[in-house]
Amino acid sequence: MSLAGRELILGVTGSIAAYKAVYLLRELTRLGAGVTVCLTEHARAFVGPLTFRTLSGRPVLTDLFDPQSPDAVEHVALAERAHAVVVAPATANLLAKAAHGIADDFLTTLLLAARGPVVIAPAMDGGMWEHPAVRANVATLRARGVTVLEPDAGALASGLSGRGRFPDVDAIVEALERALAPARDLAGDRVLVTAGPTREHLDPVPLGRDLLLLRDLGVDRLHHLRRRLEVAQEERGDGGDPERAAAGPRPRHQRGVHLGFHHGRDPVAF
């Protein structure tokens, strides 16, 4: 699901990773989305609104009671216009407030007014992420249908190492695309995808032609399969070029993409 023409709200909270939201904003606008940025008061201590205003081309919102706002109830008007809300980075504090329906600033009030998909990308110290209170809040949000991404593992701002790093921008964009995809994206298709270690053809059709067939069938436009194809193509090292893939060696024990037909014309890629 393309983000082009989509109206998004990017919420940014008071994490040391707040500057990474700038890269996310750039990517969202590059993909053609219209983005309105909401900063919490504490986020403003980390990154100034001018950067976000310049890159989004829109006013940045923080104050629930802003007398300059064009809409009397701006948080509701904005929430109704938005196709989706993404909070990145999200603090432990934001997770707690969202899980419990607390609405004490612009962003948390807007989250209650939002009716579209919500994607949350947490970033915090590893110990905080593992705290039972945070785990419970994440579980509550997920049970409610909110997409809460797993933070990445690695070196943290505290100097410690653990899971708590701001997720990759591509992973956040992918989660947004998935959240916005129509629920019946694969309606009528029976598609099996695996990343099995061997590369054996179900039938004598060469791999290059398999990939062309996948494209002809439009499978590479289906979000989940497209990403799997990209990964497999990268791992195979043929740059996704079907001609090279067909001409190249075919080691038996290597990840790859295969196409077979299962009950007629339904594609099976593995």
Ligand SMILES: Cc1cc2nc3c(=O)[nH]c(=O)nc-3n(C[C@H](O)[C@H](O)[C@H](O)COP(=O)(O)O)c2cc1C
């Ligand atoms: C230097 C510094 C870095 C911080 N980084 C984080 C962080 O990455 N994640 C987090 O959950 N809280 C972090 N905090 C704590 C939050 O800023 C604090 O909980 C704040 O109340 C969050 O407010 P907000 O959720 O309204 O933005 C940090 C605080 C400081 C002083």
